Amino acid sequence: MSATEKTFEFKAEIKQLLEILVHSLYTNKEIFLRELVSNASDALDKQRFAAASGEDAAEDAAPAIRIDLDAEAKTLAVTDNGIGMTREELVQNIGTIAHSGSAEFARRVAQAKNNGGSTGLDNLIGRFGVGFYSVYMVADAVEVTTRSAQAGAPAQVWTSDGKGSYTITEAPADTPRGTRILVRLKPDLVPQFTDPELIKEIIKRHSNFISFPILVNGERVNTVPALWREPKFQVTPEQYKEFYSFLTHDDAEPLANMHISVDAPVQFNALLFVPPHDTDLLGLNREDWGQDLYVRRVLIERRDKDLLPRYLSFVRGVVDTEDLPLNISRETLQDNLLIRKMHSTLTKQVLGELEKMTTDADKYAAFWRAHGQIFKTGYSDYVNREKFAALLRFNSSADTDAQGLTSLDTYIDRAKTGQKAVYYAFAPSREAAGLSPHLEIFRRKGLEVLYLYEPVDEFVMESLREYKEFKLTAAEHAPAADLEQFPDEAGKRTAEELSGKDAEALPGLLARIKDILGEQVTEVKASERLSESPVCLANPDGRVTSSMDKIMRVMSRDTSIPKKVLEVNPDHPLVRNLLGVFRANPEDPFLEQAIRQLFESALLLDGYLADPHALVGRMQDLLTKASGWYAKTREQNGNS
Incomplete structure (x- = not known):
């Protein structure tokens, strides 16, 4: 051990906590890279702020985050040229679990300012001080080399296998300012986390909108800017289109985009799009909806379903907020009032944008053809009832x-x-x-x-x-x-009014129809609404429509034929002919045959006739008789 090297033991309770952090807190091993990149981004933000404040921390190189992979050496390294750490800060920020360096830095600057204004550090990502330890999900050992931006502070090397102790020793004097975290990967994870394409994919998934360049083996990965953070007047239509294509892998032009910036009741920015077509044409991805939720440019939840109601699930986009309460692993949100407020604000913004779209009839027709079916499911949104109905x-x-x-x-x-x-x-x-x-x-x-x-x-x-x-x-x-x-x-x-004899016979005919149909109908009455059809069926309660009745029967698996009111049109020629038959002989067999045919025809029109065999057989018999009468009449009239 050199004169400058010193070994520190983790306390017993911290050893137990570290075991929990590594094995229970995070559900996805790749999250370690998100945490290391977030820490690097924080360090760069601190350096930039310190330089802008005139402190002895001048920037000597363009800020960047570099990820270097070495499959042969079985290592992954994350390097930044940020503010770095002193020996004391190493002990506090890494040697002491749950001590957040970002939180402490922001607190000290706020105290120094002491003027009630913004410190400019609201975008620092770290809060809990435990993200660094997620690296032990994939690492056998970790080596942190860092040099603080403070003048005269020597560079330091922190090493630990995450089990019982860590050592700190001085690094070479020519160590550049910033921090390099060298991860010695577990053997079984080397192929996975030294694969450049996989690492690029992880960066794009979780950290694509970090404001500093992220380079994997020298190639920049995060090339798409966080447009929602830019002033609206500086963003071009081409940039919106490019971002939409990046987000959805759709080359079409979106029907609308919404660039939203809200300060109250909760501060957040959003960039939302209305796609020009249904994104789930085959119904295979009905649950693949929601907005990508970021906290200070870091992805927290993909397809968050709490930010917009389901009837607006066709909307695609991102929402980025400054301060949402997360669980300690930052993988899930805590249920809270702020999310509900964001939900309310975003819903009103989307409905307002759709209202603007209605001024262009062709564009709104395209929207309705693409998304109208899902939009109509918003009938239960009582808060926005009027806006919903107007659309x-x-x-x-x-x-x-x-x-x-x-x-x-x-x-x-x-x-x-x-x-x-x-x-x-x-x-x-x-x-x-x-x-x-x-x-x-x-x-x-x-x-x-x-x-x-x-x-x-x-x-x-x-x-x-x-x-x-x-x-x-x-x-x-x-x-x-x-x-x-x-x-x-x-x-x-x-139609002409009924003759006196037909008017007198009508109640009898209606009663005869009820006798013939029996319990198949609840009532037979003269219709006040029919003019072209001889009969129709109506629900007896007058409340449930025929279509709603069918829906309810399908839901309850009721295949029986409902009992309805049969309305008869006294002005229809067929009914008037039946009045003549009835007056001649109320028991005429043709009368019963015709009545049953009319009733089943009405059932057929309403979609209730499951077995049409009797109707077809009766129709053929009636046509046979009618054609015979017609041929005989033609013969008697000399075929004129």
């Missing part, structure tokens, strides 16, 4: 095709005088909506109807219920009295 889009009966998109505001602007409801109807397609019996009165009155094609749309409407004093009303539940106040549009067919 919704639906196909409408007023649109010229299925690609058209209508907002609730546009619907309200087009509403008829005296109209106090936004009417909607569920349909599997626009064509099906055009054939829906429930919408006949709306077509006759020229009332616009929003078409719902996805099951989630039902939950959206049920949750919102109202928008700007307009009630969101299912078309099939709209009171006929409310609709009759609007005049029929010109050119719509109006």
